[in-house]
Amino acid sequence: MQFVSTRGQAPALGFSDAVLAGLASDGGLYVPQSWPQVSPDEIAGFAGRAYADVAYDIISRFTGDEIAPDALKAIIDGAYAGFRHPSVAPLVELEPGHFVLELFHGPTLAFKDVAMQFLSRVMDHVLTERNLRATIVGATSGDTGSAAIEAFKGRDTTDIFILHPLGRTSAVQRLQMTTVLDANVHNIAVEGTFDDCQNIVKAMFNNHRFRDGVRLSGVNSINWGRIVAQIVYYFTAAASLGSPHRKVSFAVPTGNFGDIFAGYCAKRMGLPIERLIVATNANDILRRAIDTGRYEMEGVAPTISPSMDIQISSNFERLLFDAAGRDAAAVVRMMDGLKQSGGFALPEAALGAIRSEFSAGTTGEAETRATIATTLKNSGYLLDPHTAVGVHVARGALGTVPMITLATAHPAKFPAAVAEASGIDPALPAWLADLHDREERVTVLANDQAAVEDFIMARTRAS
Numbered sequence: 001m002q003f004v005s006t007r008g009q010a011p012a013l014g015f016s017d018a019v020l021a022g023l024a025s026d027g028g029l030y031v032p033q034s035w036p037q038v039s040p041d042e043i044a045g046f047a048g049r050a051y052a053d054v055a056y057d058i059i060s061r062f063t064g065d066e067i068a069p070d071a072l073k074a075i076i077d078g079a080y081a082g083f084r085h086p087s088v089a090p091l092v093e094l095e096p097g098h099f100v101l102e103l104f105h106g107p108t109l110a111f112k113d114v115a116m117q118f119l120s121r122v123m124d125h126v127l128t129e130r131n132l133r134a135t136i137v138g139a140t141s142g143d144t145g146s147a148a149i150e151a152f153k154g155r156d157t158t159d160i161f162i163l164h165p166l167g168r169t170s171a172v173q174r175l176q177m178t179t180v181l182d183a184n185v186h187n188i189a190v191e192g193t194f195d196d197c198q199n200i201v202k203a204m205f206n207n208h209r210f211r212d213g214v215r216l217s218g219v220n221s222i223n224w225g226r227i228v229a230q231i232v233y234y235f236t237a238a239a240s241l242g243s244p245h246r247k248v249s250f251a252v253p254t255g256n257f258g259d260i261f262a263g264y265c266a267k268r269m270g271l272p273i274e275r276l277i278v279a280t281n282a283n284d285i286l287r288r289a290i291d292t293g294r295y296e297m298e299g300v301a302p303t304i305s306p307s308m309d310i311q312i313s314s315n316f317e318r319l320l321f322d323a324a325g326r327d328a329a330a331v332v333r334m335m336d337g338l339k340q341s342g343g344f345a346l347p348e349a350a351l352g353a354i355r356s357e358f359s360a361g362t363t364g365e366a367e368t369r370a371t372i373a374t375t376l377k378n379s380g381y382l383l384d385p386h387t388a389v390g391v392h393v394a395r396g397a398l399g400t401v402p403m404i405t406l407a408t409a410h411p412a413k414f415p416a417a418v419a420e421a422s423g424i425d426p427a428l429p430a431w432l433a434d435l436h437d438r439e440e441r442v443t444v445l446a447n448d449q450a451a452v453e454d455f456i457m458a459r460t461r462a463s
């Protein structure tokens, strides 16, 4: 299996190289050259199987023979052994025909663990085989960073540098990052927004001297290794509700478009999905793009679902590439428009293709709080604010097929917002109970690429 860049100028790479590269050298994102197919009988056979078995079945279609079967099995088994629920990603019925897919049973209580526990092991495996070290960078609005630090801490093959926007994460998210004191972990609080952090990360990838000098690799969902692991739970959830004999829809709290893009991949691979529903908070650039056909940046508004306070939604580029008939030149034109004037118009055919599979809705702050409160009252279920954004949009789109809303974080990651909405102060699990008493280590830097590069250069062991 080869992976090609959405911008058409970087060389096609195999799985291991695409994962180590993170972002393609032309600034594009890697996507599979073709979509491996999963037959209806195979989908039916996923029901009742262990999560790790299904994960192996799906992921091995992308790794081909690059990672030996026994090694891939060990990587996947290790990735999910630490999840606190035996199903890894259980479904809970919220109300008739509407389910939440709980993706927060990993070590840092957010869906990012599902992919990050896999990615850190794959990278470690490939780097060890090649006798190399890498410098990992990531931008986070809170959850990617904590999951990445947890997954990469203490690894000898990698040094990890996570950029978060100063003062814009929840306290629990910040502490989950800054209290990890392993020597290979470096937290940088950037004086800016998440988009500023993400821009610095992408700019470092486009600085080829720096990139090669520190052997840069990324753990944001720009890395195909993240997406591939997230495809799996679309299959397990749909199969457990009767797929392929029954269609399902998914509502996905969305920011960087990685999670819902994994659902799109599952559909391309043969999973019968009726609708993919993009649920945004007040930072609704994706809903506006799907509704109006113009992707247009506005300022970022802080919300009670801070992990989705994003304007530049990286993985939308992957969808644009596919929807535009894999026309890399068209993608380059759109991305140039975004860079130069803060927006672009989606080509008519691409917009039509996107609208035929995706719907979108926005949940404002008051609606998010009300959704947390009413869901607790009517279903006895406590939502985190991100999941509440998804549940609200899903409720407006319930139809004849089962609706699955992705529950992307545990409410205890956002105690202030949840307590304000519900009156309940959700407790952290035992292994995080003393989080607020732990020592923190973090460096504050200006929103400046050179300052961040200097910081990394001085600390990485990979140069």
Ligand SMILES: Cc1ncc(COP(=O)(O)O)c(C=O)c1O
Pocket (backbone or CB within 6 Å): 110, 111, 142, 143, 144, 221, 253, 254, 255, 256, 257, 258, 259, 260, 307, 308, 386, 387, 408, 409
């Ligand atoms: C809790 C939570 N929900 C939803 C999202 C949005 O996911 P994506 O960026 O893949 O669209 C994020 C962050 O990305 C998150 O941390």
Ligand SMILES: N[C@@H](CCOP(=O)(O)O)C(=O)O
Pocket (backbone or CB within 6 Å): 139, 140, 141, 142, 143, 144, 145, 219, 220, 221, 222, 255, 256, 258, 307, 308, 314
């Ligand atoms: N919400 C994310 C933002 C980064 O998203 P990613 O999935 O591209 O890593 C976060 O929690 O950091």
